[in-house]
Amino acid sequence: MLNAHFKKDLPTFDLEVDISLSNGILALVGPSGAGKTTILQCVAGLQTPSWGEINIHDKAVFSSDHGIDIPIRNRRIGYVFQDYALFPHMTVEKNVMYGKPKKGNIPNKALNVSNVLDMLKIGHLRNRYPNQISGGEKQRVALARALMTEPELLLLDEPLSALDQDTRSTLQQELLKLQTQWKIPFILVTHDVQEAEMLGDQIIKLDRGKQEEIKGIKKLHKAQ
C-alpha cells in the first residue's frame, strides 16, 4: 500500500504528486519530461522530494515534517530501470540473486531463484551474461531481480518501451499475471496511452508536473 503526497521543485516546473494505491497497477502516463521518472525516483529514494510525505504500508519512508528519509536499501521497493541496468559482469543468475535477502521474509512464497527464473521463463539463461540475451529477456531478468528482493511495491520505468510489438504484448500479459500472483502494488511509467489503459487499474496523466486526469478503470480481463 502506498500513500504519497509530495512536491518536488524541478528546474522548469514544480512537480506535484498525490497518489494513493492499495493494490493493482497504477499507470503514470505522459509525454517525455512530464516528471514521470522523477516520481518513481522520489518514491524509491533515488531523489529527495522538496516537501511532503511518502508512506508504504502506513510506514513513513519520507516525511519532510518529521525529518524522515529512509535510505533506498531499506525501503523494500523493487525498481525496474528503463535500460534494465543489469550488471554486465554477472551472469543472469548472479544478477537475480544480487538482492535476495539473507533470510526471506515471506516464506510461503518459496522464493528460490529457480522458481523465479522459471516463472519468468528465463531458467535456461541462468549462466548467460546480459549482453548475450535479447531485450525481452533482459526485461524478464530485471523483473526477476527486482522481485527476488521480496519488495512491497514494484516500480517500473518504461519497462516495455524498447521492445518490439510482439515481445511487448507478451510481456504486458505477463506483467498483469505477475501482479495478480505477487499481490503487491505496481507503479508503471509509460508514454503510451494504450498501454496505460491496458495495464492500469488506475491511470494518472501527467503534464509538466500536474496530475491532469485520474481514471479508475476496472479492467475487463480481471473480472473474467
Add this chain to the structure above:
Amino acid sequence: MEFSFIPIILSLKVAFASVIIVACSSIPIAGLMAKREFLGKDVVESIITLPLVLPPSVIGFMLLVFFGKNGPLGKLLEQWFHTRIVFTLEGAVIAAAVVSLPLMYQSVKVAMESVDQNLEKAARTLGAGELKVFFTITLPLAWNGIVAGLVLAFARSLGEFGATLMIAGNIPGKTQTMPLAIYFANESGDTRQASILVIIMTVFSFLVIYGLNRWGKGSKRDSRGGGNNA
C-alpha cells in the same frame, strides 16, 4: 668491470613496494573523488596530480624537507621508531610512490567515473549499502582502468630517477636503482653496464606499453569486460 644485477633487483623491490602503496591509497581516494562532492575537492585533486607536472628535483627537495633529520616527519620517525628515510631504500620507495600515484589515480578515477550510475542505483534499490556497491559494482567494472593504472605506476616507479637521487642518494648495493646505475656507470665510463641496463629498461618499457595497448583492444572486444562502456 663485471656486470652487476643488484640495481635490477633493487629497482624491482622499489617498484613492487611502490605499486602496493600506490594501489592501497589511490583506489579509495579515487573512489571518493569520483563519487562524492565535498569542499576543497579541487584542491585535493590538484595536490594529488601535482607530481605529474613538477620536476622530480622539486619533489625530491620537498621529500627531503619532510623526511630530513629536521623535517616534521623525519623527526617523528627518528624519535618514535629510531629509523630514518633519507639515504635508504624506503626513501626510494616513497619517491617512486609519490611520482607514480597521479598516474594510477587518474586511470582509476576515470574508470570509476565511467561506470554507469544507473547500475550503482540499481544495486542500492536491491538493498546494497555503499560498501557493497563499491566492491561488487564499481570496482569490478573499473577493473580495466585499475590494471592499466597498476602497470603504468609500476613502470613509472621503475624509471624514477631525480627524486630518488635526492632522497635516497646513490649508494651502490643499497639505494642504487637501475636509472641511477645507468647514469653513474656512464659517468664513470662503464658503458657495458650502462648499455645492458638501458636495453633491459627499454625492452621492458616497450613490452608494458605494447601489452597495455593489446590488452586494451582485447578487453573492448571481450563480451564480458566491456560493461563500463555499455
